[in-house]
């Protein structure tokens with residue numbers, strides 16, 4: 001076992017660190033004390049920061065060089081994350097695009113799509129959003145109803161609604177899953193599209209969250225015309241394309257808990273500044289337990305990286321990272337609020353946001369129940385539950401569901 | 410970066426599993442509780458070279474690392490095998506660090522003689538004291554005191570619940586001298602003033618003893634107090650590993666049963682209440698494994714982090730085993746609660762282990778203390 005950098009990695013780390021040292025005063029303050037208040041201003045400052053990181057080669061570290069990436073391994077990406085966190089500066093604005101949607105386009109897109117979209121995404125010039133969830137389909141994503149109909153000239157017309165769409169309020173593009181054939185079972189008739197957010201017929205409405213901010217939105221599509229070259233991956237093969245995005249999503253949230261700032265040492269600093277808390281056995285017990293989980297997450301991350309680096313698929317340890325990080329961070333926020341008292345909830349306190357954001361994060365990117373189902377079936381090999389939607393054309397499914405809901409009402 | 414087991418470590422694991430599979434350890438666990446004799450696998454351990462795992466090669470040992478020893482303990486834990494390594498291995502680590510007593514070390518490495526470590530919990534961020542496990546109750550007791558004169562020491566005090574003390578030939582004792590400094594003292598188990606009272610509680614596979622020292626004469630070892638602390642934390646890491654192994658087996662058996670037992674026309678493993686609980690066992694198991702690797706790595710490459718790493722591994726594995734053992738029983742329904750089933754022996758192992766070597770409470774507190782101490786610095 002070896003956690004040390006190789007000479008090349010050490011050199012890379014030194015380079016990253018010195019760039020950050022030199023430029024960290026240019027980074028915007030986005031949270032806590034002194035944060036930029038105006039939302040639009042904050043986004044533009046964050047965008048400018050992403051551009052600087054991109055120009056320095058610190059975004060898309062693992063992306064191929066022909067699309068503006070660095071063509072390096074997952075380890076170098078981790079080195080960049082670690083150094084960004086060490087420098088105390090924000091990461092990129094478009095983590096969803098660069099972390100999940102760009103890699104989906106790299107895996108399934110055409111060469112023209114890669115040339116057109118990827119570099120602008122990396123630089124933050126065009127931010128992306130993930131248009132998957134709908135009011136009636138989240139966990140059961142394959143049940144989406146947004147409908148894209150083929151036209152005689154090969155283009156498509158899109159109608160429907162998406163919801164909980166993070167960053168849609170300033171995104172240039174969205175990656176959207178739509179139903180293209182309702183007369184086949186629900187996983188079969190789906191297609192992935194790129195949607196220009198400024199297209200005619202696209203309406204974005206902000207939804208305020210527990211934090212009080214509106215970071216996610218509902219998005220409406222009324223007869224939106226989509227060119228044929230906006231299809232990503234095979235027509236009616238969108239489920240496979242979506243699975244690629246979801247895989248990257250889980251790696252981003254589960255493996256990146258530390259990158260999201262949910263680190264044992266950060267919580268320790270908050271508690272250590274209160275001498276009475278440091279001596280309180282109850283505080284110590286709660287902190288010892290949640291810190292154990294957060295430490296486990298860090299070293300699980302190294303196991304996952306080792307596998308990725310060897311070109312292997314990570315083992316069972318990878319699936320539950322999100323559950324561990326969210327629950328441990330919830331426990332940390334709860335403990336810190338107990339220690340600080342009501343003042344932890346004051347608007348300019350860093351814990352206010354953390355505490356309010358976490359309940360939603362439990363659902364984002366797959367709920368705990370869904371993750372446990374997936375791991376139970378795929379990793380432990382336990383039998384799935386009986387399903388009532390297998391093999392039924394999507395067009396007949398809604399009627400059946402309505403009937404069942406009516407019967408139980 | 411490489412944070413996985415090496416091929417050699419996998420081979421060690423497989424060899425250990427193979428050697429242990431030739432013994433009916435679970436039946437032995439039941440028999441021992443029924444008043445039969447404890448199946449002691451020391452001879453088997455000698456054949457495969459475990460007594461000398463951490464002893465350097467020049468003294469006849471294998472010269473391996475802490476993680477290797479943990480892997481062996483995990484295999485023992487899987488099948489609840491009684492191999493007195495939990496006390497022996499940390500004792501040999503202290504002796505090896507001291508660098509004296511070559512002859513004794515090679516006898517210990519060979520397994521011809523056996524050692525036990527009567528350790529003390531090192532000072533933490535809030536307390537400067539070295540403390541030992543008490544016989545009963547919540548208050549920890551001061552580590553034994555020693556009058557030191559050159560290499561000679563006269564030791565008085567008690568350490569309760571010492572793993573593998575009964576039958577050990579020598580004891581490595583963590584003591585505090587007149588200046589309040591921690592010292593390692595080597596005591597012959599047969600020396601005057603030494604009493605080892607064997608105690609069996611709840612899990613009859615576990616060899617434990619109360620060690621009493623009444624003016625017992627011993628030799629001061631040239632091991633720094635950091636070595637004594639490292640030996641305490643090695644004990645935490647080994648106990649964590651042993652628990653992790655037991656979790657693995659408990660999960661395998663639970664999953665197997667959940668696939669074949671049917672109720673209401675479905676396998677019980679298809680019900681979410683059962684499935685999610687088994688996934689929780691898996692989650693805790695993998696977290697504990699990551700921390701065991703951390704402990705093994707830290708002992709070698711980041712000694713300053715070893716107290717944190719080993720304590721965290723202990724916390725994660727102890728909690729995992731408690732959960733896994735209870736789940737093993739409930740997944741099996743009525744049969745899981747019977748003497749005939751293996752589940753109760755995993756449960757007994759879980760409950761006793763959690764209370765040994767400072768207990769889970771101390772380990773959890775140590776995780777907090779290490780991190781809070783670093784943050785304040």
Ligand SMILES: Cc1cc2nc3c(=O)[nH]c(=O)nc-3n(C[C@H](O)[C@H](O)[C@H](O)COP(=O)(O)OP(=O)(O)OC[C@H]3O[C@@H](n4cnc5c(N)ncnc54)[C@H](O)[C@@H]3O)c2cc1C
Nearest residue numbers: 130132133137138139164165166360363364365366367369
């Ligand atoms: C902060 C935040 C940001 C988000 N950002 C985006 C985004 O950018 N783009 C996007 O597309 N989506 C986004 N989402 C949506 C997110 O992916 C969904 O909320 C999530 O998948 C759950 O879907 P749902 O809300 O429809 O809940 P449902 O699927 O209706 O679930 C409701 C409850 O039922 C439980 N449940 C459902 N099915 C089962 C089952 N089979 N077994 C057991 N329990 C079950 C769930 O666990 C949950 O507790 C975001 C969500 C949040 C909170």
